[in-house]
Amino acid sequence: MPRVNIAAEADLIEQLENEAKKRGYTIYSLTNAALKALLKLLKEGEDANTLESLVDYYTISKALDIVPVTSWFLENLTKLAYEKDNKQYENMCEEVGEQIGSFLRSKASTLDELFDFYNAIKIALPIRNVSIKNTGDMIEFRITGTGFSLISTLCAGKIFSKIAEAYDLSIQDVDVVPGGIVTIKAKANLK
Structure with a gap:
């Protein structure tokens, strides 16, 4: 499957890279997991901000x-x-x-x-x-x-x-x- 570039805030990417390294993940696997979760929500008719709300609620x-x-x-x-x-x-x-x-x-x-x-x-x-x-x-x-x-x-x-x-x-x-x-x-x- 071809890869594409995705734009994001530099500080956010830096934090993601740090967390990925700590836990043994790749940026590729983390962004795919996040995008799959967001896509599921959007297909259900939810707002994109719902994902962050669900993470806060889970915590x-x-x-x-x-x-x-x-x-x-x-x-x-x-x-x-x-x-x-x-x-x-x-x-x-x-x-x-x-x-x-x-x-x-x-x-x-x-x-x-x-x-x-x-x-x-x-x-x-x-x-x-x-x-x-x-x-x-x-x-x-x-x-x-x-x-x-x-x-x-x-x-x-x-x-x-x-x-x-x-x-x-x-x-x-x-x-x-x-x-x-x-x-x-x-x-x-x-x-």
């Missing part, structure tokens, strides 16, 4: 030991857990929020950085949208696509509240609506 999934399961499974599991012991269920949701909040804070130290991080990976997340509105001393977050039932949306509200607390926000109100809509109102803690 997060690996760091947090996330196991992919269907939303149907999660919805039914949350219902069973809530019916068995609703207080323990809510505590577990809060603990997950603390874990994720701690991880995110280590990757993005400010809310602006967190939203940049979210925007980089949102295409790979089941969450449909996150919006933020600043009204004086109050910050309102609206998160959509966090579950179907009231029980799973309640858990999402607890998780996102703990993530907000990881960013030194004091939660004033959490409103959850079946269908996966969470609204959180918070104030910045003054230090």
Whole structure:
């Protein structure tokens, strides 16, 4: 098969060459692997930026030991857990929020950085949208696509509240609506 030249930023090629040498790859094999993955995404109708988002999402999934399961499974599991012991269920949701909040804070130290991080990976997340509105001393977050039932949306509200607390926000109100809509109102803690 004939080879062709591909244009890329010099700094990017230099970094790729360094990583290839460290791992025993050739530039040829790495560029072919990357181009095959990108081609698959494009044929599926995805945007070229999806590849980078998927890599970032993979890194997060690996760091947090996330196991992919269907939303149907999660919805039914949350219902069973809530019916068995609703207080323990809510505590577990809060603990997950603390874990994720701690991880995110280590990757993005400010809310602006967190939203940049979210925007980089949102295409790979089941969450449909996150919006933020600043009204004086109050910050309102609206998160959509966090579950179907009231029980799973309640858990999402607890998780996102703990993530907000990881960013030194004091939660004033959490409103959850079946269908996966969470609204959180918070104030910045003054230090």
